[in-house]
Amino acid sequence: MTRARVNDLVVVLPGIMGSRLANADGKPVWDLSGGALGRGLRTFGGSVKNLRLPKDIGDDHPGDAVVPVGLMPDVHALPGIWRPIDGYTDLLGWLERSFTLTLGENLIPFPYDWRLSCRYNAERLRKTVARALGRWQDSAPERRDARAVFICHSMGGLVARHYVELLGGHEITRRVITLGTPHRGSLDALVHLVNGLRKGWGPLGVDLSAFARSLPSLHQLAPDYACVTGPEGLAYARDLPGLPGVDPALLADAARFHADLRGAADRPAPVPLHAITGIAQPTLTTAELTGDVLTPLWLIDGVDERGDGTVPRLSARPTNAENSGYAVPESHTPCEQHGSLQNNRGVRDALHGLLGHEPPFHRGEEDTDVLLGVVAPSLLEPGDPYEVEVTVPPEAIGTTELRIDAVLCPANGTRSLTSPLRHFGGGRYGTTFPAPEPGAYRMVVRRRGRAESAVTSLTLVGESGE
Template sequence: MTSNDLVVVLPGITGSTLGVRGDDGSPASEHLIWAPSGGAVWKLLTGGQSILDKALPEGIGDGHPDDGVEPVGLMPDVHVLPGIWTPVRGYDVLIGALEQQGYQQGGADRPASLIAFAYDWRLSNRYNGERLGTVVEPALEQLRARGGAYADAKVVFVCHSMGGLVARWYIEKCGGAEVTRKLITLGTPWRGATDALEQLVNGVKKGIGPLSVDLTDFSRSMPSLFQLLPEFACISNAGDWAKTTEVPVPNVSTAMVADAMAFHTDLQAAEAARPESHTMTHMVVGIRQPSQTTVTFQDGRAITSTTFGSDDDYGDGTVPLTGAVGLGEALDTNLAVRVPEQHTNLQCNQFVLDQVQEILSAQPVRRREITDTSLRATVPDLVTDGRPLEVAFDLESDVPGADPPHKAVTVTVRTARGKVLAAAEPTLRAGHGRASFADLPAGTHTVTIGGSGPDSTVRPVTSTTLVWPEPTR
């Protein structure tokens, strides 16, 4: 069942394909510079048409560089820029689920009730928030023109990761509140993520690990990546915790750090001044996955930790829970739906898709029971071809203080297209298991850790890893 509203899907950082319009006027879709079909990301990083050639000029701020780059569509499959954010599965599952509910992308004879909003994720979220209005508002007017039940249509945003920041800026700072009915965020870093701080400070340089390309200058040119910096105090400082604007942050632009903090504080002030921000918002957050939360600066490098002192709030493996919960709410807020899942897979998780359907239709959807055993999984983002992929996980019971349950668990590695490459059923010791996979082919693969058999009560989690080919010499 559909609502009569316009549903707009926003992907996260790196989640839109990018192209450059041809000199002969041919469309950008024919000259893609960011679209790792089949996970062949290295071809786009090292080939003749490389996204790395499109680093932004210094001082770009909230502007556009006029470099010919245009957003084309949403990523359909696994995508990753190594060391910049985290590998993410594509958005075809989410779009397909919405289409099955009856939402339709526009055609020659019908207005759209579903928009997949692609954007240039290099640019400031302020810029993309303003651009969002130029796409959404005309489409909404066309839908309303159908009359009847559509006359009072509004917009519902379904946003993964950084897409939620773009939508929030449009809603709160660009007049979008007047036309928005609901905001659904999936793993959005409402208050930022410590991973972004580590990535910007340490850089992603050629010769580090398996990389044969240098992504540092490209990553540090992106206002969007700075706007993923944590707003919360997470930097160890003389026995206390400091924000990024309260202590020197090595290796990066002080002005861009300050502007990123202003981005967050401006949004928070606007939301605090508008009570409807609370009533329209649905936060879906990943939980129970080891997540980098705090950082210590040592000799110009960022050393991360999963804890605040003795406290471990976990998160979705990329966004810690402290960063995932917004609107000034406590971590136990009733505005958040909690899902034991990794950031990479939240937009594909069936329980999350059920939640989205329920929020859209205002009808309860009860298709499966919530099982009783959760997983915490650690899967590396990147390994070198020829080296084993090491996966570690822990089982925990939903009953506080209970011993780890004795369950059979299977770890399965699949290609981005779903073909099974390898599977293992590790022996568990005190609820902890490890699996090692050798001789995996180069490419982007999904790793699912879950119970064995259809009647298992272990909640599966899915992550993504990139097997990088050995550089040719």
């Protein structure tokens, strides 16, 4: 296969938890993925205690000698922080195979300490890009005009945007591509902060809730839109006094972080930002506070806008700075879940167009398949059956009954299980797998014979005693 020519420096930023972390001796402190993920979490307690951040850390490093050492290769998760995410090895390999990109030369993975403020990591990104782009430009005369292109999954997009918008990165950046970045936050982050691990999976023998609540990054992922219902309608979380589990100073600082990004977009010629947005997946968008418990809800103002299952569609592209004209359209809208966007076939099609300096590839209307909305557990107690529910849009209801299969694939490569979904009427389909063994799983739902309809959900099954 002929590789498409790319003369720029391509930088790949993972999402939260997507970077491997090690201590001063090189010993991993966060490096759990794939088949070892479930077992490894049982012995993760000591690392979590050491990884917890001090209060009032702001945009600084805690001085604990923890450093990022690479991207997570496979399915990874930390209950109480974020939903399971797939790895980045396949994305990096695809980029090398498809384009004139070489790891360490003009393809640069950027691991970062995902515990810390996006501002801190943006400053590290500035230094990394300055070195790498300088070397690349100096390596051949035809590369003198090379610029940086950022491919960012989830929180990585916030890090890249802060660098580009506020640290001078716009001067050397060709474009920023975000995959499911919560530009306006995610309700999941707020729910994790408030509710902790009071439901499901127990405390894993350590106080993961306290660890989560110490992270500036997780507060910066909380919604930057009115999302908590109250007697006068929806309110911003930052405006609710005494919200349990949340550090009010970190939440207020997160609001300033997002406000700074909005304001910085006001320059006359902003860097092109391409927001790839997962759609059609049931996505928690608002919540109701009862006592000290936050109950998440699917609807906002009575409307189910959906999203990628983690980031609501309204959050997956930046809001405009006032009067800036900085409109950010959705560059591609795959029917896919958040943790698998970087490995989705349609997303790869869009990336090929963007990196090839051609218009993004979009499937024509005649090729549009029925969009499958998938609900499956992200965390499953040991011994519990695995239930999958699929919904189809109203316009597909009443048509010929769809033939839909679910395939449960262990991340350790052992034998997959396939189950056809039953139709329950009203556009609802479902199936139940017997209780899976402990470990990490990819669950792929697709219409039979229509590979392009596939939606991938990620699940972590606990072990007894967790």
